Amino acid sequence: MDTAFKGMRIVIIAAVLFGFLTFGIADDTYTISIAHINDTHSHLEPSSISLTYNSSPFVVRAGGFPWITSAMTALRESRSNLLFLHAGDVFTGTVYFSKYQGLADVDFLNPMHLDAMTTGNHEFDKGPSVLAEFIKKAAFPVVSANLEISTESQLYGLIKPYTIIEKNGRKIGIAGLTTTETPYISKPGKSVKFNDIIKSAQTAVSALTTQGVNIIVILSHIGYDNDLVLARTLSGVDVIVGGHSHTLLGDNALSQVGLHPAGPYPTEVCAADNTTVLVVTAWEFGKILGLTDIDFDADGRIISYRGGQTVILPDTPVNTPETTEFYESDRTGITSNPRFQLVKEDPVAAQKLDNYTAPIKGFMSETIAYAEEPLKRANNHGPGPIITDSILQKTAASGAVIAIMNAGGVRIDLPKGNISIADAYSLMPFNNTIYVLKLKGSQIKDAIESTIEFQISKDKKPPFLYASGLGFTLDLSKPKGQRVKDMEIKIKQTYVPVRMNTFYKIAVSEYIAKGGDGFMPSQGTEAVSPLKAASSAVDTGFIDSEVFIEYIRALKTLKNPVELRIRMSQ
Known part of the structure; x- marks a missing residue:
C-alpha cells in the first residue's frame, strides 16, 4: 500500500x-x-x-x-x-x-x-x-x-x-x-x-x-x-x-x-x-x-x-x-x-x-483444594457459607463485619474430591466485584426481608441466603416484613444482638449492592438498592471468584459448616 x-x-x-x-x-x-x-x-x-x-x-x-x-x-x-x-x-x-x-x-x-x-x-x-x-x-x-x-x-x-x-x-x-x-x-x-x-x-x-x-x-x-x-x-x-x-x-x-x-x-x-x-x-x-x-496558549492556559x-x-x-x-x-x-x-x-x-x-486451559485444571464430603447447596450447607467466609476474611481490613451472598450467586454443588480452578469459576461465573457498604442494622434486616419475599414470589419454594458474621431466625409463617428476627452479629467468636440504629459494614457482591435478587432496603416510601441507601460504599475491586480461590487454596480441605447461621423457625 x-x-x-x-x-x-x-x-x-x-x-x-x-x-x-x-x-x-x-x-x-x-x-x-x-x-x-x-x-x-x-x-x-x-x-x-x-x-x-x-x-x-x-x-x-x-x-x-x-x-x-x-x-x-x-x-x-x-x-x-x-x-x-x-x-x-x-x-x-x-x-x-x-x-x-x-x-x-x-x-x-x-x-x-x-x-x-x-x-x-x-x-x-x-x-x-x-x-x-x-x-x-x-x-x-x-x-x-x-x-x-x-x-x-x-x-x-x-x-x-x-x-x-x-x-x-x-x-x-x-x-x-x-x-x-x-x-x-x-x-x-x-x-x-x-x-x-x-x-x-x-x-x-x-x-x-x-x-x-x-x-x-x-x-x-x-x-x-x-x-x-x-x-x-x-x-x-x-x-x-x-x-x-x-x-x-x-x-x-x-x-x-x-x-x-x-x-x-x-x-x-x-x-x-x-x-x-x-x-x-x-x-x-x-x-x-x-x-x-x-x-493551550503559550502560558499553559486552556483555550478550548x-x-x-x-x-x-x-x-x-x-x-x-x-x-x-x-x-x-x-x-x-x-x-x-x-x-x-x-x-x-x-x-x-x-x-x-x-x-x-x-x-490457561492447563491452569484451569489445577487442583486448589479437596472436598472431604459432597458440598450440596442448601441453607447453612454447601459452598455458600464458605464463599461468605472468604469474602468476610478478605474485607475485614476494610471494616466489614458481615458478608452476605444470594443463593442464586452460587451456581453448582461441589462433589467429594479435588476442586479445580475451573470448578471455582463454574461455582461463581459472574465475577462480581465486592462492595463494602455501611448500613444500619434496620436497613440490613429490611434488605433481608425484601430478598426473602423476592424469592418466595419468584421461586415458590423455601428461600435462603448465605451469611458470615451474621445469624438470624427466619419464620416463614409470618407476613412480609416480619419474618426475620433475633438478628445477631459475631464479634470475637461470640454472637451479640444487632442494634437496629447502629451502623455496620457489610460485604456483598456488586449484584447484591445494586439490589439484585430483591435485596433492597426501604428509603422513605420506596425500595432502593443498598448502594443508594448506604452512608458509605467502597467498590473494593476484589472479584468474588478470585477471593474464593485464594481462600480455599489456603484452607486446602473443605467440608460442610456445622454452624447454624440462619435458623428456620418451626
Whole structure:
C-alpha cells in the first residue's frame, strides 16, 4: 500500500472512530490529545456490556487489548501530540492475572506505547514484589506523588512522583496519586506509606512549575468524586485523568442505549486559582477509550477542548454466543451512535492473546483444594457459607463485619474430591466485584426481608441466603416484613444482638449492592438498592471468584459448616 495513502487512511479511521478532527486552530496554540483507560483489571479479552435498543435488552462485548491496540495505532498516526495514560488498577480481576501476575498485561501495554501509569490499590494485592516485577518489565514510567517507598527495597527507585514528557518543544508534567485506602483494601506491606493526597499533589505541581512546566496532568487513582474535590482545591493543574471508582462519564448518546453516565465528559471544574480543570475517567475494563483534545496558549492556559469517549466494539463476535444475535441483526441503531464503533483487532496483539490463552486451559485444571464430603447447596450447607467466609476474611481490613451472598450467586454443588480452578469459576461465573457498604442494622434486616419475599414470589419454594458474621431466625409463617428476627452479629467468636440504629459494614457482591435478587432496603416510601441507601460504599475491586480461590487454596480441605447461621423457625 502506498505510504501516503496508508497514512491518510489511518487519519480517516481515527476521525471516524472518535467522531472529530481538529481544524481552525490558531498558529500560536498548542494542542495535546489525551487518550486514557483505567481499572482494566487484567481484562485482556472483551467484556460484556448490557445495552437497550428499541426497548429490547441485549449484551455485547467491548474492549479487549487487541482492539484497544488497533484503536491506539490509528490515534497515534492522526495526532502528533498524543498522550496515552493508564489511571491504575491493571492488576486483579481475571484468570489472566491469576496465571501471569500482571506480566501479560504489561506485554500488551508496552507495544501500545503507554506514556505513563499511576499505581492503583490493586497493584499491591500481591505485595511489593509482584508490582516491582511488573514495573521492571514496563517501558513506561509509573508515577505516584503520595507514595513513600524509601524503606521498601523492592520498590525503591521504581516509582517516581511525576514524569516530564516533551512533545514538539513543550513540556508536559504528569504526576500520579494513589488512594490512601490502599493499606485497608490491599497488601502494600508496612514499608509503603500513603501520604496526604492534596499536599502531595500540590508539592508535585510546585516542583513541576519550578522546572518550567506549565501544562500539568494529574494521573489519579482516588475516584471521581475525590477528583472533583482535588480539581477545586489545587492550583496549577490543567487535567485530572482518574480511576478507582469505575465511573462512566458521557452524554445523552450513552443514555439512549441504557447506560447511565454520572457526569459529563470531560467534567469542567473551576480551580482554586480560578482556572479551568478538566476531569476525565474511562469507566472500566478497557470497554471505553477516553479521548480529549485540548488547546493551550503559550502560558499553559486552556483555550478550548473537544472530548468524547468511544465504546470499542470488536467488529466480529468474540467467543460469545450471546452476541451473535447482535452481529447477525440490524446493527444500525448502535453503530450509528457516535459513542460506539466497530474496530478490527490488531493481528499481532490477537496472536499474542492466543498465546496467553492456550496455557490457561492447563491452569484451569489445577487442583486448589479437596472436598472431604459432597458440598450440596442448601441453607447453612454447601459452598455458600464458605464463599461468605472468604469474602468476610478478605474485607475485614476494610471494616466489614458481615458478608452476605444470594443463593442464586452460587451456581453448582461441589462433589467429594479435588476442586479445580475451573470448578471455582463454574461455582461463581459472574465475577462480581465486592462492595463494602455501611448500613444500619434496620436497613440490613429490611434488605433481608425484601430478598426473602423476592424469592418466595419468584421461586415458590423455601428461600435462603448465605451469611458470615451474621445469624438470624427466619419464620416463614409470618407476613412480609416480619419474618426475620433475633438478628445477631459475631464479634470475637461470640454472637451479640444487632442494634437496629447502629451502623455496620457489610460485604456483598456488586449484584447484591445494586439490589439484585430483591435485596433492597426501604428509603422513605420506596425500595432502593443498598448502594443508594448506604452512608458509605467502597467498590473494593476484589472479584468474588478470585477471593474464593485464594481462600480455599489456603484452607486446602473443605467440608460442610456445622454452624447454624440462619435458623428456620418451626
